[in-house]
Each structure stands twice: as C-alpha cells, then as structure tokens.
Amino acid sequence: MNYSLFFQVLSVLWMQCFIVCSAVSVRNLNTDQFELLQFKDRIADPQNVLAISWNASNSVCKWAGVSCGGIHERVVALNLTNMNLTGTIPPHLGNLSFLHSLDLSSNHFYGHLPKQLGQLHRLRLAQFSYNGLNGEIPTSIFNISSLKIISFAYNNLSGNLPDDLCQHLPNLEALHLKTNELSGNIPSSIGECINLQILSLSVNKFRGIIPTSIWNSTMLEKLFLYDNNLEGKLPPMTNVPKLDELILWGNKLSGNIPTSISNASMLKHVDIGSNFFSGLIPNTLGNLTHLQRLLIGDCNLTTEWSFLSSLANCRNFTLLEVSENPLKGVLPTYIGNLSASLQYFLAHDCELEGNIPMEIGNFNNMLLLSLANNELSGSIPTSIGGLRNLQGLELSSNKLGGPISESICGLERLDTLSLWSNQLHGPIPTCLGDMTSLRYLHLGSNKLSSAIPSTLLNLQDILELDLSSNYLNNSQPLDVGHLRSLVKLNLSRNLLAGDISSTIGSLLTLLSLDLSNNKLHGHIPESFGGLISLGLLDLSNNNLSGIIPKSLEKLSSLKYFNVSFNRLEGEIPTNGCFPNFSSTSFMSNYALCGPPRLLLPLCKNSIHKHSKMLLHALRYGLPVIGVVIVLLIVFTIMYTKRQRRSTTLPIKDDLLALRTWRRISHAQLSQATDGFEEINLLGSGSFGYVYRGRLSDGMDVAIKVFNLQIEGAFRSFDTECEAMRNIVHRNLVKVITCCSNTDFKALVLDFMSNGSLEKWLHSERFSLDILQRVNIMIDVATALEHLHSGHPSPVIHCDLKPSNILLDDDMVAHVGDFGIAKLLGEGDVMKQTMTLATIGYMAPEFGSTGIVSIKCDVYSYGIVLIETFTKKKPIDEMFTDEMTMRNWVERSMRKGMIDIADAGLLKREDEYFVVKANCISSIMDLALSCSTESPEERKDMKGVVVELKKIKQRFLNSMEHV
Numbered sequence: 003m004n005y006s007l008f009f010q011v012l013s014v015l016w017m018q019c020f021i022v023c024s025a026v027s028v029r030n031l032n033t034d035q036f037e038l039l040q041f042k043d044r045i046a047d048p049q050n051v052l053a054i055s056w057n058a059s060n061s062v063c064k065w066a067g068v069s070c071g072g073i074h075e076r077v078v079a080l081n082l083t084n085m086n087l088t089g090t091i092p093p094h095l096g097n098l099s100f101l102h103s104l105d106l107s108s109n110h111f112y113g114h115l116p117k118q119l120g121q122l123h124r125l126r127l128a129q130f131s132y133n134g135l136n137g138e139i140p141t142s143i144f145n146i147s148s149l150k151i152i153s154f155a156y157n158n159l160s161g162n163l164p165d166d167l168c169q170h171l172p173n174l175e176a177l178h179l180k181t182n183e184l185s186g187n188i189p190s191s192i193g194e195c196i197n198l199q200i201l202s203l204s205v206n207k208f209r210g211i212i213p214t215s216i217w218n219s220t221m222l223e224k225l226f227l228y229d230n231n232l233e234g235k236l237p238p239m240t241n242v243p244k245l246d247e248l249i250l251w252g253n254k255l256s257g258n259i260p261t262s263i264s265n266a267s268m269l270k271h272v273d274i275g276s277n278f279f280s281g282l283i284p285n286t287l288g289n290l291t292h293l294q295r296l297l298i299g300d301c302n303l304t305t306e307w308s309f310l311s312s313l314a315n316c317r318n319f320t321l322l323e324v325s326e327n328p329l330k331g332v333l334p335t336y337i338g339n340l341s342a343s344l345q346y347f348l349a350h351d352c353e354l355e356g357n358i359p360m361e362i363g364n365f366n367n368m369l370l371l372s373l374a375n376n377e378l379s380g381s382i383p384t385s386i387g388g389l390r391n392l393q394g395l396e397l398s399s400n401k402l403g404g405p406i407s408e409s410i411c412g413l414e415r416l417d418t419l420s421l422w423s424n425q426l427h428g429p430i431p432t433c434l435g436d437m438t439s440l441r442y443l444h445l446g447s448n449k450l451s452s453a454i455p456s457t458l459l460n461l462q463d464i465l466e467l468d469l470s471s472n473y474l475n476n477s478q479p480l481d482v483g484h485l486r487s488l489v490k491l492n493l494s495r496n497l498l499a500g501d502i503s504s505t506i507g508s509l510l511t512l513l514s515l516d517l518s519n520n521k522l523h524g525h526i527p528e529s530f531g532g533l534i535s536l537g538l539l540d541l542s543n544n545n546l547s548g549i550i551p552k553s554l555e556k557l558s559s560l561k562y563f564n565v566s567f568n569r570l571e572g573e574i575p576t577n578g579c580f581p582n583f584s585s586t587s588f589m590s591n592y593a594l595c596g597p598p599r600l601l602l603p604l605c606k607n608s609i610h611k612h613s614k615m616l617l618h619a620l621r622y623g624l625p626v627i628g629v630v631i632v633l634l635i636v637f638t639i640m641y642t643k644r645q646r647r648s649t650t651l652p653i654k655d656d657l658l659a660l661r662t663w664r665r666i667s668h669a670q671l672s673q674a675t676d677g678f679e680e681i682n683l684l685g686s687g688s689f690g691y692v693y694r695g696r697l698s699d700g701m702d703v704a705i706k707v708f709n710l711q712i713e714g715a716f717r718s719f720d721t722e723c724e725a726m727r728n729i730v731h732r733n734l735v736k737v738i739t740c741c742s743n744t745d746f747k748a749l750v751l752d753f754m755s756n757g758s759l760e761k762w763l764h765s766e767r768f769s770l771d772i773l774q775r776v777n778i779m780i781d782v783a784t785a786l787e788h789l790h791s792g793h794p795s796p797v798i799h800c801d802l803k804p805s806n807i808l809l810d811d812d813m814v815a816h817v818g819d820f821g822i823a824k825l826l827g828e829g830d831v832m833k834q835t836m837t838l839a840t841i842g843y844m845a846p847e848f849g850s851t852g853i854v855s856i857k858c859d860v861y862s863y864g865i866v867l868i869e870t871f872t873k874k875k876p877i878d879e880m881f882t883d884e885m886t887m888r889n890w891v892e893r894s895m896r897k898g899m900i901d902i903a904d905a906g907l908l909k910r911e912d913e914y915f916v917v918k919a920n921c922i923s924s925i926m927d928l929a930l931s932c933s934t935e936s937p938e939e940r941k942d943m944k945g946v947v948v949e950l951k952k953i954k955q956r957f958l959n960s961m962e963h964v
C-alpha cells in the first residue's frame with residue numbers, strides 16, 4: 003500500500019467531506035435565515051423590532067426572539083410574543099425544521115393557521131394564544147407527536163377537535179383552547195393522553211357529555227370546562243389523584259354531584275355551579291381535606307345540612323357558595339364549626355328561614371356574608387359585630403325585624419351594608435355615621451322611623467345612600483351637600499319636609515337623585531344645575547312650588563325627569579335634555595305651560611290675555627260654581643234616562659252603524675299623529691290640543707287631547723264619552739271613539755277638512771260670501787235645535803263659538819265640543835268653568851245668577867251670528883262692559899248696515915247693495931232677539947231655524963228680481 007497515496011486519498015476524502023459537510027451545515031442555517039426573512043417580509047412590524055434586528059449582517063442566532071442550538075447550531079426556538087406583529091402567519095415557519103418551541107402569542111395575527119406548521123416534527127411547544135386567528139386548526143398540527151404544550155387560547159378558532167386526538171399526541175401535557183368558537187364533543191380518546199396535566203376548553207361551544215375516560219389521565223391537575231354546552235352526568239371520579247382544580251360551571255350538567263368526588267383527594271378548588279345538578283349535596287365533600295373553595299350555587303341542590311358539618315374537616319376552607327339552590331330550612335348552629343379561615347359565605351336565594359344563628363359571628367376573617375333573598379326572621383344577631391374584617395353584609399329581602407343593632411357600627415371595614423326590604427323598625431343608629439368605610443348603605447323598604455341622623459349626612463366617601471320607603475323625617479332642611487362622593491341618593495317615600503338645601507348643587511358626581519313622595523316644599527334650587535352628572539331626577543309627589551329652574555337645561559345627561567304632582571308653575575325649560583321628556587314628567591302641577599306635546603297650555607305671550615280673561619271670569623264670578631253643579635245634575639238626569647231608554651227601546655237602524663265602538667290606544671293615536679308632532683297640531687285651547695291624524699285604516703280624524711292638569715277632572719270620562727257618540731246629527735261633529743288612560747284622555751272625532759268658522763272669518767286668506775254664511779248659521783241653528791230638543795232632556799252645549807263650528811268638504815257646518823261639560827266630571831269647578839265657557843259668548847246669567855239653560859246656547863248663537871256678519875269678535879278691544887258688541891249693533895243699526903257689516907260682504911258700489919243690506923239687517927234683528935239680556939225674551943232654536951230659512955229665501959228671491 004502506498005502510504006502517500008493512502009494519505010492523498012484520505013485527504014481528498016476528508017476535503018470532500020469537509021466541503022460537503024460544511025456546505026450542508028451552512029446551507030441549512032442559511033435556510034433558517036432565508037425562511038425567517040421571508041417571514042419578516044410578510045408581516046407588519048409596527049415597532050420595527052424585526053426590521054432593526056433581523057438583517058443578514060448579523061448571525062441569525064443573534065436576532066431578536068431567535069435561539070439556536072443542537073450540534074449543528076440551528077434555529078430551535080422562536081419567541082416573538084407581545085411585539086404587536088400583524089398579518090397572517092406565513093407558511094415559511096414550517097421550514098424551520100429544527101424548531102422545538104414556537105411562541106407567537108399576544109400579537110395581532112389573524113386568518114388561518116398554515117398547515118405547513120405540521121412539518122415541524124420536533125416541535126414541543128406551540129404557543130399562539132391571544133391573537134385573532136380563525137378557521138379550523140389544521141389536523142397536521144395535531145399530528146406532531148412531539149407536542150407537549152399546545153396553546154391556542156383567546157383566538158376565534160372554530161371547528162371540532164379530532165376524536166382520535168390523543169392517539170397522535172402521546173406526550174401532550176397541556177391543551178389550552180380557552181375562549182374560542184370551538185364546537186363538537188370532547189374527544190373520547192382524551193383518556194389516552196396519559197401525561198395530560200391541564201385541559202382547558204372553557205368558554206367555547208363544546209357539547210355532549212364529559213367522556214368517562216377523562217379520569218384515565220391520572221396526571222390531570224386542572225380541568226377547566228366552564229361555559230360550554232356540556233350535558234349529562236359528571237362521570238364517577240375514579241382515578242384522579244392529582245386533580246386540584248375542577249371548574250365546570252356554566253354547563254348543563256345534571257344528576258347528582260358524585261359522592262366519589264372524595265376520591266379526588268387533592269381538590270382545592272371546586273366550582274361547578276350554574277348547572278342542573280340536583281339531589282343532596284354529598285357529605286363526602288368533607289373528606290376533601292385540602293378544599294378551600296366550594297362553589298355549587300345556581301343548581302337545584304337540596305341538603306340535610308350534614309355536608310356543612312363535614313366541611314369542618316377542611317382546615318383551609320375560605321369560600322362557600324350555595325346561593326340559588328332550594329336548600330330550605332334553618333341554618334344550623336354548627337355552621338360555627340367551619341374553619342376560622344372562612345372569608346366568604348354566600349347563601350342568597352336559598353329559601354332559608356328561621357333566625358340567623360349567633361355562631362355566624364365566629365368568623366373574624368369573614369369578608370362577605372350574603373344571606374339576601376331568604377325568609378330569615380328574628381333580629382340581626384348582635385354577634386355580627388364579631389366579624390371584625392367584614393366588608394360586605396347583604397341581608398336584604400328577608401323578614402328580619404327589630405331595630406338595627408348598634409353592634410354593626412363596630413364593623414370598621416364595612417363597605418356595603420344592605421338591609422333593604424326587611425321589617426326593621428326603630429331609629430337609624432346615629433353611630434352609622436361613624437362608619438367612614440361605608441360606600442353603599444341600603445336601608446330602604448323597612449319601617450325605620452326617626453330623623454335621618456345628621457352624622458349620616460357627613461359620610462364624605464359614601465357612594466350610594468338609599469333610605470327610601472321608611473318613615474324617616476328631617477329636623478332641619480334637607481342638606482346632603484357634604485356627601486361629596488355621592489353617586490346615588492334615594493330618600494323617596496318618607497316623611498321629609500321643608501326646603502331642599504341649595505348645597506346639593508355641589509354634588510358633581512351624583513348620577514341619580516330620588517326625593518319623590520315626600521312633603522318637601524319650597525322651590526327647586528337653582529343650584530340643581532350644578533349636578534352635571536345627573537341621569538335621574540325624581541321630585542314627583544311633593545309640595546314644590548315656583549318654577550322649574552332654567553339651570554336644569556345644563557344637565558346634559560339627564561335621562562329620567564319627573565316633577566309631576568307638585569305645585570309648580572311657569573314655563574318648562576325648552577333646551578338641553580328637556581325636548582326628550584314627555585308629558586308624564588310634568589303631570590298634575592299648578593300652572594305649568596309648555597309645548598303642545600306636553601299636553602299643557604301654551605306659554606307664549608298669551609299670559610296677559612289670560613289674566614284679562616281671568617278678571618272677567620272673576621267679575622262674573624263665583625256663582626259659576628253653582629252653574630256647574632246644576633249642569634252636572636241636568637246631565638246626570640239626562641244620561642241616566644237615555645241609557646235606560648236605549649236598553650229598552652229597539653235601536654234605530656240609522657244608529658246601528660255608529661254603534662260599532664272601535665277601541666283605540668294611545669300608541670295608535672301616537673302613530674296616527676306621528677308622535678303628536680307639532681306639524682299635525684290643528685289648534686289649542688285651555689282644554690288641551692287638537693291634532694290631525696290618520697288611523698291605520700286610512701281614516702282621517704281629529705284627535706282632541708285633554709289637558710290633564712285639571713285636578714279631579716275626567717272621572718266619568720269613559721261613560722260620558724260613550725254617551726256622546728250616541729248623539730248623532732248631520733250638523734254635529736261625530737265622535738268616533740275615545741281613548742282613556744290614567745294620564746291620557748282623548749276624543750277621536752271626524753276630521754273636518756275645511757277647518758273652523760273662526761278660520762274662515764278671521765284669516766286673510768279665506769272668505770265666505772253672504773249665502774255661505776247664512777247656510778252655515780242655518781246648519782249651526784239646526785245642530786243646536788237637535789241638541790236642545792232631539793233628546794228626552796236637552797243637551798246644553800255651553801261653549802258655542804266660531805272655533806267650535808267646523809266645516810266639511812262641502813262647507814256643511816258641524817258643531818263640535820258638545821257634551822264636553824259632562825266629560826269633565828266633578829272636580830276643580832272654577833278651572834273647569836274657565837275651560838268651558840268662553841268670555842264674550844257666555845250668556846250674562848251664566849256668570850251672574852248661576853242659571854244654566856238652553857237659553858245660554860241661544861245667547862251664544864246670537865253673538866256668533868253677529869260675529870259672522872260683522873267680522874267683529876265680542877272680545878274686540880272696541881267693546882267694553884258699557885258698550886258690548888250687542889249694544890254696538892243695536893245702536894249702529896239705525897245708521898244703516900254699512901257701518902256694521904263685514905266690509906268684505908257689503909260695499910256701497912255693490913250691485914246688490916240694498917238686497918244684501920236688507921238681508922244682513924234682518925239677520926242682525928234675529929241676532930239681537932237671540933241675545934237679549936233676559937233669557938225669557940230669547941227665541942228658541944226652532945224659531946231661529948225657521949226665521950233664518952225665511953231670511954235666506956227672501957234674499958234668494960230678491961236676488962232673482964234685481
């Protein structure tokens with residue numbers, strides 16, 4: 003053998019090997035670098051971490067987040083957690099073939115996981131949690147048999163898990179899939195993952211049963227399946243020696259809690275509530291000596307309480323929640339044997355009865371005690387003062403009686419004291435005012451009777467104070483201005499009196515203020531405008547007077563506002579949140595005014611006109627009270643008679659159609675008027691408003707909405723309304739139906755397209771000729787005649803005036819508002835009378851002697867007749883008490899018609915001047931005879947109809963002869 007040749011060959015071989023081997027090695031690390039650069043180029047990197055660090059001038063092994071290792075120094079770990087990276091995950095990662103740890107968690111990756119990741123056959127850890135990934139998890143990933151830890155928690159992944167999952171993942175230790183959209187069953191192979199320690203499938207849509215094999219994973223420590231749709235029974239817990247957390251709440255699991263739970267002897271934390279578990283709570287729970295937290299609330303569990311004594315074995319027990327189970331019965335005294343480490347005892351809604359055992363005071367580590375919504379009786383044990391560290395005491399909605407024990411004041415850390423809705427009586431202990439840690443104090447709906455302790459109103463840090471529905475009073479004006487952190491104050495339904503102190507305006511954080519149903523008086527403080535956070539303000543049912551301060555317009559967050567049932571007056575503020583409030587916010591006050599939608603009188607400049615009318619009314623005065631009483635008697639007799647008749651006599655055919663009484667709701671009327679939009683407003687008066695509306699069947703109607711401020715009015719609204727619709731005549735406005743709720747009353751009437759006579763007489767844009775006016779007044783006379791004599795007892799209109807005379811398509815006149823007097827029923831007679839009779843058209847005896855009769859209507863008719871042909875209103879400024887409109891006509895008649903008649907009707911140069919003047923003159927004679935001072939001398943309506951028809955005929959004849 004030639005040694006030199008041998009060495010030559012060897013050296014060549016070695017050289018070749020060196021070249022080949024190092025070339026392989028270099029190429030492979032280059033491959034890793036190449037793939038990572040590809041990765042970098044395909045994602046967004048807003049913090050430029052990769053842009054700076056990942057460049058070819060550096061060794062790839064020194065790049066941020068990259069670790070190399072192994073004999074060949076390849077990339078083995080990539081950790082890019084929390085770098086705000088964005089984009090879909092590039093498939094190139096699948097070529098990093100030496101990778102065993104990949105952590106891309108807490109970034110903004112989205113889209114599908116690339117299936118190429120399945121090529122990473124050395125991968126042990128795949129960490130993709132906290133991204134926005136969606137779609138299904140590629141099966142190829144679940145086939146990487148080296149995987150120990152998989153985490154895709156907190157993404158939007160969907161689809162099922164393969165049923166044979168564990169057959170391909172023999173090494174799996176932790177599977178974290180919490181908070182995705184995953185569905186389907188828990189894989190039945192799960193027991194084959196014999197190294198599984200953590201299974202977290204919570205907050206998904208998994209359904210079906212929990213496979214029995216789950217307990218074959220003997221290494222299992224944590225089982226988190228909460229908030230899914232799992233059902234069926236919890237499998238018997240056979241072989242789970244290491245399980246320490248069992249969290250299954252929020253599923254549909256049923257059956258018993260297995261007594262075998264005691265086999266899981268390491269359990270510390272059991273939270274399986276909000277399921278359908280039923281039966282007895284197992285007393286083997288006490289064998290779980292490490293148990294610290296047991297939550298089994300919101301199921302259907304019962305108990306004989308033995309479980310409670312067994313739990314005394316759990317030395318480190320801190321939390322027991324059994325709320326919302328029908329446990330029933332009395333809390334046993336041995337509750338006092340539970341571990342002194344107990345911090346939370348939650349048993350609200352458990353149908354518990356009897357006394358609260360004194361032993362409850364044993365737990366000086368207790369933080370929260372909740373026994374609310376039970377039937378507990380007796381008094382609150384004084385031992386409660388032993389709960390030295392207590393922060394929350396919830397005993398609301400029980401039947402606890404007696405006074406509030408002063409021992410509560412010893413709970414120096416108490417944050418929440420809720421004794422709401424019990425039968426506690428006696429005073430509020432003044433020492434509560436020393437509990438500076440209190441943030442929530444709810445003592446409402448009890449029988450507490452005392453003055454509100456002034457100390458209580460000094461709790462500077464208290465957030466909520468609810469003393470509502472008690473018998474509390476105040477010795478001084480209500481001053482809560484020192485409660486400077488207050489968010490919610492409810493003192494409603496007490497006996498608070500006096501003024502509201504203006505210091506309240508300094509409570510900048512107050513969200514809700516309810517002082518309703520007390521006896522507060524005085525004004526609403528201007529300073530309320532400072533309550534800038536306020537969302538709810540209820541001052542209803544007090545005796546508050548004065549105006550609603552305009553400063554309240556500043557409360558831009560106010561959603562609920564109520565000042566109903568007070569004695570407020572004046573204009574309702576119009577800006578800020580006020581346009582959002584409806585009429586229910588302002589009901590039943592003294593004299594508020596505002597926009598039509600609030601169903602209140604308009605404010606405008608009508609104020610002084612109003613006061614002038616009031617003076618008039620007062621002058622004719624108080625006898626009116628008598629009038630209304632007489633009116634009511636007349637009507638009562640009349641309607642009683644009618645109703646009797648209508649039940650005994652056969653119904654006339656022409657009335658039959660009108661008997662179909664359609665029911666209508668406020669909602670339908672609101673819809674018909676586009677929410678009582680101002681654009682649909684036809685008119686207004688002291689009684690309320692008239693809207694135009696279209697019902698769902700297309701019928702046009704007029705809707706008369708009554709102002710409900712007249713206290714006590716409308717008691718007989720429904721009956722009278724029904725009676726009204728039976729009064730039918732061609733020249734009366736037809737009442738179609740009524741709508742009557744406690745806070746809304748309306749009449750639905752035939753819509754008269756041509757509006758009122760008032761409009762035709764006094765608006766520039768309209769005019770009527772002499773014949774039209776005669777015809778209209780014949781219609782009106784006919785209508786009144788029908789009211790007066792078409793019934794067994796006369797119906798007296800009481801308020802005839804041009805605005806109540808309405809014209810249809812054919813200019814036929816219809817008298818409206820008949821019977822309104824009766825609608826109003828009993829009540830504040832003065833206001834009603836103001837509502838009813840209109841000054842100027844009202845017969846003198848109506849105001850002065852209290853006599854009411856059909857002759858009052860005749861008088862009003864006479865006045866309307868004068869107005870129709872003179873275009874002068876009886877309340878025109880030219881008329882006074884000495885020179886009424888009637889006197890003026892009487893005196894001027896002698897000088898001829900030209901001075902009296904409407905200039906639009908009669909002109910000297912008119913071809914028919916004489917004929918027209920004669921006609922008008924006859925009409926004036928008739929009008930004067932209708933409106934004589936003495937009722938006896940007035941014509942009756944029958945005579946008026948006859949006379950007016952004659953005048954018309956004479957006029958027509960004369961016209962032909964001219």
Ligand SMILES: *[C@@H]1O[C@H](CO)[C@@H](O)[C@H](O)[C@H]1NC(C)=O
Nearest residue numbers: 081082083103104105127129
């Ligand atoms: C990735 O790095 C972070 C710190 O930046 C660390 O908390 C985390 O455990 C690392 N991930 C892995 C899988 O090692």
Ligand SMILES: *[C@@H]1O[C@H](CO)[C@@H](O)[C@H](O)[C@H]1NC(C)=O
Nearest residue numbers: 048049083084085086087108
């Ligand atoms: C990620 O971006 C957000 C703004 O989009 C920023 O607030 C946050 O600090 C960034 N995270 C890191 C780790 O820099």
Ligand SMILES: *[C@@H]1O[C@H](CO)[C@@H](O)[C@H](O)[C@H]1NC(C)=O
Nearest residue numbers: 190191192193194214215218
């Ligand atoms: C669970 O283990 C038992 C025995 O320990 C075995 O008989 C059973 O087949 C296993 N079940 C599954 C699904 O692995």
Ligand SMILES: *[C@@H]1O[C@H](CO)[C@@H](O)[C@H](O)[C@H]1NC(C)=O
Nearest residue numbers: 261262264265286288289315
């Ligand atoms: C539970 O503990 C009791 C003693 O407190 C014991 O008698 C019983 O056998 C135990 N049960 C189980 C299943 O361990």
